[in-house]
Structures are given as structure tokens and as C-alpha cells.
Amino acid sequence: MAEAVTIGDSEFDRDTAVALREPGVYDAELSAGWTIIRAVNGGYLLALLGRALGEALPHPDPLAVSAHYLTASQPGPAVIRTQTVRSGRTMSTGQASLFQRDEDGGEVERIRVLATYGDLDRLPDDVRTSAKPPAIPPREHCFGPSDGPAPIPGSSAITDRLDIKLDPATLGWALGAPSGKGEMRAWFGLADGRDPDPLSLLLAVDALPPTAFELGLEGWTPTVELTVHIRCRPAPGPLRVSITTRNLAGGFLEEDADVWDSADRLVAQSRQLAMAPRG
């Protein structure tokens, strides 16, 4: 791990930067550094759209972000068009779409997002959480792509940007012995040591290997829809991410993610509908 960088000055911040072209319209560059095989990671894309909406809307923080994935994004230029749907006193709602050019120069929509924003620092302090942090071994007993014993298949550019250490109990797939349970748990951080913030939580919920691997299914698990609720500004330090699939049926599966911060708070919850691998 490199010397820690600060929020605002990191790989993640540079690669999710957006440049105002005209009111509500932002230019972006999808980095090849956040690809899995050839596809751009869906959580990275969500963070990019989330940053644009944070600039466009009167409130700074994503509270609820719902994304429907339309076509596969490619590394390279993109434009994000935002719309303010409603501006309230404590919350505002916006819409954003990410477009890229196809071979003929026409605009193709990649993702469309509806999002409600607010101010996480102004929420009341009451906490009545029955959820428990995931039972995950200490970080030094978990394994990342570089730890062996066998290299984790499917490694891609994004693995260099992330600091993921998987719970050995959910690592059977990498050794040819998937558990058969739809569970994946890991310690999560950014490789350059940048601390988490609400935008990086949008990445964290979609950055682990798919639960389908532990169900013995290999191959692509394209996201159809992903909704993230940001419940609390995360404390500095590593996150723990727990992903669960309870229902694989009809060619689809859901992935529910819980993200816990170093202060033992449930900082994000997400659910996605994805297409099950054929394998």
C-alpha cells in the first residue's frame, strides 16, 4: 500500500472527476483502471454519476441512488446529463444519464439513475440497529489477489486500484471448492489508502467477486438494476462488506450488500438484480 492519500486527491477522485460543460452537463473520462476483464465496473460508474449529481443538486450527499444499466460502458470519453427533479429543504431528487459515442458517432445511453440527495451531517443521532457487523476474521487472516495460494481468477485492472481481503470462508470458489452458499465477505479499501466517503461507498457495494462464484457459477453477472442507500458518513479506515444472495431463480439473482465502517456503523445498504451466469 502506498502512503495514504486524502479524499479529493486520489486515484478514485481523479478517475471520477467530472468537468462542467454547461449547466447540468458534465464531461468525464471512463478510466481503463476500473475494468473487470473488459467491462467498466458498475460501482465505479455509479460513483461517477453520483459525483455529477452532487455538483448539480443543492444537497451534497447521496441518500438513495437507483441505477438501471442499459448498455456496456467502455473506457474513454463520456458525457453525463443531469436534471433536477425536485428541490426540497432537506432533500432533493435528481436524474442523471451517462452517454458514450458509438462507432458511428451517435450517443448511446449506458446507465440511467434516479437519486435522492441530502446532507448526512445534518441527520439526527438516533441509532436503533439490530443488524450486526459481519463475522469476518481479522484483516491479516483474509486473502487478496496477490496472496495465493492460487491466483484468484478473473483478476483485472480494478484489482490494482482496490485493497480487498476476502474472508477465507467465502474464498472456496478460488480453490475450486465453492461453498454453495450465496455469501461473499471482505475487508475493503482503496489501494492508495484514501479513506471512504459516500461516493466511494457507491463503489464498495459492487466491487467484490459475485456471490454466484460461491454458488459454483462462473462467468459474467451483469447488473440490471442497483439501488444503494447511504445511511451514514463513513469513519476513516477499512470497510467491511458483506454480500448475500438468497434467491437465484429464473435466470436472475439478487445481491444484497451491507457496508460497515471502522466505527461499527452500517454505512451503506444496497440491493441489485443481476443476470445469473449460465455456467
Place this chain on the structure above:
Amino acid sequence: MAEAVTIGDSEFDRDTAVALREPGVYDAELSAGWTIIRAVNGGYLLALLGRALGEALPHPDPLAVSAHYLTASQPGPAVIRTQTVRSGRTMSTGQASLFQRDEDGGEVERIRVLATYGDLDRLPDDVRTSAKPPAIPPREHCFGPSDGPAPIPGSSAITDRLDIKLDPATLGWALGAPSGKGEMRAWFGLADGRDPDPLSLLLAVDALPPTAFELGLEGWTPTVELTVHIRCRPAPGPLRVSITTRNLAGGFLEEDADVWDSADRLVAQSRQLAMAPRG
């Protein structure tokens, strides 16, 4: 219960009817029959938007519907404007907004929805579900608004349209002794005996008393965002709905709903972010 009516010819179908005004634009009438206190039920509104999208899109069935609630709807006229975002071979994505007129005659947006549609009858048969149907007593041992021993507070017009029988284990709130657990379970049907279909599942996920009641909190729990995944066409007969809240914090709570059909299949999953009652 009245003599059973058929899908397409029921209170629910009449009250969620939409009339094509021009391509993509539908007139509707929000029925006062689906109100809780004075507010129009959010699941009923979602079913209305879902019906309009089912007519506008090339695929018939909602697979994933994400709604952001903007302003409180009122019984009376409404217009739904839809847009086809993407048309694929097996799935299509659309957007819809419901508008009403304010006192000055201006259009006010009530809800905006992004939705991915497909064809539930063309999904493969594979089922690998680890989720278990909710542990709920037989219907005759559960209680509805008319069963006493105490009348259930908060009863409203919608209770006449629904056939809800709550698990006694989640009914403590009605007797002044909430369990403190964020759980609500019930048998769910439509009062006129109409069988479930994908549209009525959009209603079912948001029709039970809020889990906040069992957490000892009374009052309004307005939905900020609600996403529903329809996983299977439901079999005829009563549904079982289980709602869980694990994280009440910062003035918000999530409600996760599972809906099971009479064939013991998990037919719908939803999650919503709602504002916690102040009580």
C-alpha cells in the same frame, strides 16, 4: 370475502386503469379507496405507474421497478408520462412520472420511476433459493382489522380493499405492546378475491403496517425510495408478505419485503428507504 373476481375485472384493476391520451401519455384517476389516513398508498401508485409502463414498453412484465417519491399524491385526476429508454430483445427499460395539478393549475410531479420490463413466462425454470418462506401461522390464526380484540389503529379506506391477516407475533403494537423487533408478517390478498399478478405484487410490498409500529414508533413513515424486483409470476391464492427493518438510524429506516406465493415461491423482493416516525 365477496365472490372471487378475475384479473382484469376487479376493484384493483378498475382503480389502476390508465387511458391513452397520446403516445406515451396516460390519464388516470387516483381512487380515494386506496388511502391511508389521507395519503394515497405508495404501492397502489406504483401499480398504476407499472400498468402504464406495461402498455408503453414492448415487454409486458415489470422485473425491476425503482420509484422515488417526490410529493404527496391526492385522490383525483393524474397524468402519467412515460418514456422508452431502451428496447432490447428480452428486456426493455422505461421511465414514468405521475403528475397532478396543484391549486393554481400547475403540474406537480408526485413520483418518478425507472423500470426494466421483460417477460416472466419466458424465464428459465432454474430455482436455487436458499430463502425460506416466512414462519407465519395458518391464516385462520392471524388477525385483520375487523378481528379485534382491539381495533387496529390507523385503519383507513385501503383496509376495505385488502384482505390482510397479521401474524399475532407482529401484532403487539396494536395491543400497546410492540415487540421491539423490526418485523411484520401477514397473509395478503385483495378483498374481492382477485388473484395476484405482477402488478398487484407492486402493491403487496407496501401494504402492511410499517415495521416502525413494532419498534414502538407511531406516526407517518413516508417512503423516499422503493425498488421492487418481480421474480416470478405468482400462483393463484393468498400471498405471504414478510417485512424486515434492520437499521433505523439517522432518521431513516429500510424496509425489506419478501413476498411468497401459494406455491412456496419467492415471487417478489423489495427494499425501501423511509423516514422514521418521530414518535
